[in-house]
Amino acid sequence: MIRQVLVLNGPNLGRLGVREPEIYGSVSLDDLAELCRSTGRKLGLSVDVRQTDDESELIGWVHEAADARTPVVLNPAAFTHYSYALRDALAMRTAPLVEVHISNPAARESFRHTSVVAAVADGTVAGFGLVSYQLALQAIAALAAQAELAPEPGGAAR
Numbered sequence: 001m002i003r004q005v006l007v008l009n010g011p012n013l014g015r016l017g018v019r020e021p022e023i024y025g026s027v028s029l030d031d032l033a034e035l036c037r038s039t040g041r042k043l044g045l046s047v048d049v050r051q052t053d054d055e056s057e058l059i060g061w062v063h064e065a066a067d068a069r070t071p072v073v074l075n076p077a078a079f080t081h082y083s084y085a086l087r088d089a090l091a092m093r094t095a096p097l098v099e100v101h102i103s104n105p106a107a108r109e110s111f112r113h114t115s116v117v118a119a120v121a122d123g124t125v126a127g128f129g130l131v132s133y134q135l136a137l138q139a140i141a142a143l144a145a146q147a148e149l150a151p152e153p154g155g156a157a158r
Protein backbone atom coordinates (compact mmCIF):
# COMPACT_ATOMS: atom_id res chain seq x y z
CA MET A 1 0.00 0.00 0.00
CA ILE A 2 1.36 3.44 -0.96
CA ARG A 3 0.95 5.86 1.93
CA GLN A 4 0.56 9.61 1.42
CA VAL A 5 2.89 11.83 3.47
CA LEU A 6 3.01 15.61 3.70
CA VAL A 7 6.41 17.31 4.10
CA LEU A 8 5.61 20.83 5.30
CA ASN A 9 8.12 23.66 5.46
CA GLY A 10 7.71 27.01 7.20
CA PRO A 11 9.00 30.52 6.61
CA ASN A 12 12.17 31.32 4.68
CA LEU A 13 12.73 27.71 3.63
CA GLY A 14 11.69 28.69 0.11
CA ARG A 15 15.02 30.56 0.09
CA LEU A 16 17.10 27.41 0.58
CA GLY A 17 20.21 27.56 -1.57
CA VAL A 18 20.64 31.32 -1.16
CA ARG A 19 19.73 31.64 2.53
CA GLU A 20 22.79 31.53 4.83
CA PRO A 21 24.37 28.66 2.85
CA GLU A 22 27.01 28.16 5.55
CA ILE A 23 24.15 27.01 7.82
CA TYR A 24 21.52 25.62 5.46
CA GLY A 25 23.67 24.47 2.51
CA SER A 26 23.47 25.31 -1.17
CA VAL A 27 20.61 23.02 -2.21
CA SER A 28 17.31 24.61 -3.27
CA LEU A 29 13.83 23.76 -2.00
CA ASP A 30 13.09 22.14 -5.37
CA ASP A 31 16.12 19.87 -4.91
CA LEU A 32 15.03 19.08 -1.36
CA ALA A 33 11.53 18.26 -2.63
CA GLU A 34 12.94 15.86 -5.25
CA LEU A 35 15.13 14.19 -2.60
CA CYS A 36 12.08 13.73 -0.35
CA ARG A 37 9.98 12.29 -3.20
CA SER A 38 12.70 9.83 -4.27
CA THR A 39 13.41 8.82 -0.65
CA GLY A 40 9.68 8.33 -0.16
CA ARG A 41 9.36 6.13 -3.25
CA LYS A 42 11.97 3.75 -1.81
CA LEU A 43 9.97 3.59 1.44
CA GLY A 44 6.59 3.08 -0.24
CA LEU A 45 5.53 6.66 0.51
CA SER A 46 3.99 9.20 -1.86
CA VAL A 47 5.45 12.50 -0.67
CA ASP A 48 3.86 15.92 -1.23
CA VAL A 49 6.32 18.73 -0.34
CA ARG A 50 4.96 22.20 0.44
CA GLN A 51 6.43 25.47 1.75
CA THR A 52 4.84 28.66 2.99
CA ASP A 53 5.86 31.83 4.78
CA ASP A 54 2.32 32.16 6.07
CA GLU A 55 1.32 30.77 9.49
CA SER A 56 -2.35 30.55 8.57
CA GLU A 57 -1.65 28.55 5.40
CA LEU A 58 0.63 26.17 7.32
CA ILE A 59 -2.06 25.63 9.98
CA GLY A 60 -4.59 24.94 7.20
CA TRP A 61 -2.33 22.19 5.83
CA VAL A 62 -2.00 20.70 9.34
CA HIS A 63 -5.82 20.62 9.63
CA GLU A 64 -6.02 18.97 6.18
CA ALA A 65 -3.53 16.30 7.33
CA ALA A 66 -5.52 15.68 10.53
CA ASP A 67 -8.79 15.29 8.58
CA ALA A 68 -7.21 12.85 6.11
CA ARG A 69 -5.11 10.97 8.71
CA THR A 70 -2.00 11.86 6.73
CA PRO A 71 1.43 11.55 8.42
CA VAL A 72 3.47 14.76 8.46
CA VAL A 73 7.16 15.64 8.40
CA LEU A 74 7.31 19.27 9.51
CA ASN A 75 10.08 21.83 9.47
CA PRO A 76 8.29 24.68 11.22
CA ALA A 77 11.37 26.95 10.74
CA ALA A 78 11.11 30.01 13.03
CA PHE A 79 7.52 29.08 14.00
CA THR A 80 9.18 26.24 15.97
CA HIS A 81 10.20 28.68 18.63
CA TYR A 82 7.01 30.68 19.27
CA SER A 83 3.88 29.56 17.39
CA TYR A 84 1.39 28.28 19.95
CA ALA A 85 -1.24 28.37 17.21
CA LEU A 86 0.77 25.87 15.15
CA ARG A 87 1.38 23.77 18.26
CA ASP A 88 -2.34 23.65 19.02
CA ALA A 89 -3.13 22.64 15.42
CA LEU A 90 -0.54 19.85 15.59
CA ALA A 91 -2.01 18.61 18.88
CA MET A 92 -5.12 17.58 16.85
CA ARG A 93 -3.07 15.24 14.68
CA THR A 94 -4.42 11.80 13.83
CA ALA A 95 -1.25 10.28 12.31
CA PRO A 96 2.52 10.28 12.92
CA LEU A 97 4.32 13.62 13.11
CA VAL A 98 8.10 14.12 12.93
CA GLU A 99 9.65 17.54 13.52
CA VAL A 100 12.70 18.15 11.37
CA HIS A 101 15.46 20.75 11.19
CA ILE A 102 18.33 21.17 8.76
CA SER A 103 20.59 22.80 11.35
CA ASN A 104 20.91 21.83 15.00
CA PRO A 105 18.94 24.52 16.85
CA ALA A 106 20.33 23.30 20.20
CA ALA A 107 23.81 24.35 19.07
CA ARG A 108 22.72 27.84 17.96
CA GLU A 109 21.29 31.02 19.53
CA SER A 110 19.40 30.52 22.81
CA PHE A 111 16.03 31.54 21.29
CA ARG A 112 16.31 28.44 19.07
CA HIS A 113 16.70 26.10 22.05
CA THR A 114 12.95 26.09 22.70
CA SER A 115 10.59 24.16 20.44
CA VAL A 116 6.93 24.71 21.26
CA VAL A 117 5.97 21.89 18.88
CA ALA A 118 8.37 19.15 20.03
CA ALA A 119 6.05 17.91 22.78
CA VAL A 120 3.25 17.13 20.32
CA ALA A 121 5.51 15.33 17.80
CA ASP A 122 6.51 11.67 17.87
CA GLY A 123 10.12 12.84 17.67
CA THR A 124 12.58 15.33 16.25
CA VAL A 125 15.44 14.95 13.76
CA ALA A 126 17.84 17.90 13.66
CA GLY A 127 21.31 18.81 12.56
CA PHE A 128 21.93 16.48 9.63
CA GLY A 129 21.25 18.85 6.76
CA LEU A 130 18.93 17.37 4.14
CA VAL A 131 19.57 13.92 5.61
CA SER A 132 17.33 15.06 8.49
CA TYR A 133 14.38 14.82 6.06
CA GLN A 134 15.41 11.35 4.86
CA LEU A 135 15.67 10.12 8.47
CA ALA A 136 12.29 11.69 9.28
CA LEU A 137 10.68 9.88 6.32
CA GLN A 138 12.22 6.60 7.53
CA ALA A 139 10.71 7.27 10.96
CA ILE A 140 7.30 7.97 9.39
CA ALA A 141 7.47 4.70 7.40
CA ALA A 142 8.37 2.77 10.57
CA LEU A 143 5.65 4.44 12.66
CA ALA A 144 3.02 3.84 9.95
CA ALA A 145 4.03 0.16 9.70
CA GLN A 146 3.79 -0.20 13.49
CA ALA A 147 0.35 1.39 13.48
CA GLU A 148 -0.83 -1.06 10.80
CA LEU A 149 0.40 -4.01 12.89
CA ALA A 150 -1.16 -2.74 16.10
CA PRO A 151 -4.45 -4.36 17.17
CA GLU A 152 -7.57 -2.20 16.83
CA PRO A 153 -8.57 -0.96 20.30
CA GLY A 154 -10.97 -3.62 21.61
CA GLY A 155 -10.64 -5.69 18.43
CA ALA A 156 -8.50 -8.32 16.70
CA ALA A 157 -5.22 -7.53 14.92
CA ARG A 158 -5.63 -6.88 11.17
Ligand code: DQA
Nearest residue numbers: 075077078101102103105112
Ligand atom coordinates in the same frame (compact mmCIF):
# COMPACT_ATOMS: atom_id res chain seq x y z
C1 DQA B 1 15.41 25.61 11.03
C2 DQA B 1 15.96 26.13 12.35
C3 DQA B 1 15.14 27.31 12.85
O1 DQA B 1 15.70 27.82 14.05
C4 DQA B 1 15.16 28.42 11.82
O2 DQA B 1 14.32 29.49 12.25
C5 DQA B 1 14.81 27.98 10.45
C6 DQA B 1 15.31 26.69 9.99
C7 DQA B 1 16.27 24.47 10.45
O3 DQA B 1 15.78 23.76 9.58
O4 DQA B 1 17.43 24.33 10.82
O5 DQA B 1 14.20 28.70 9.69
O6 DQA B 1 14.10 25.07 11.27
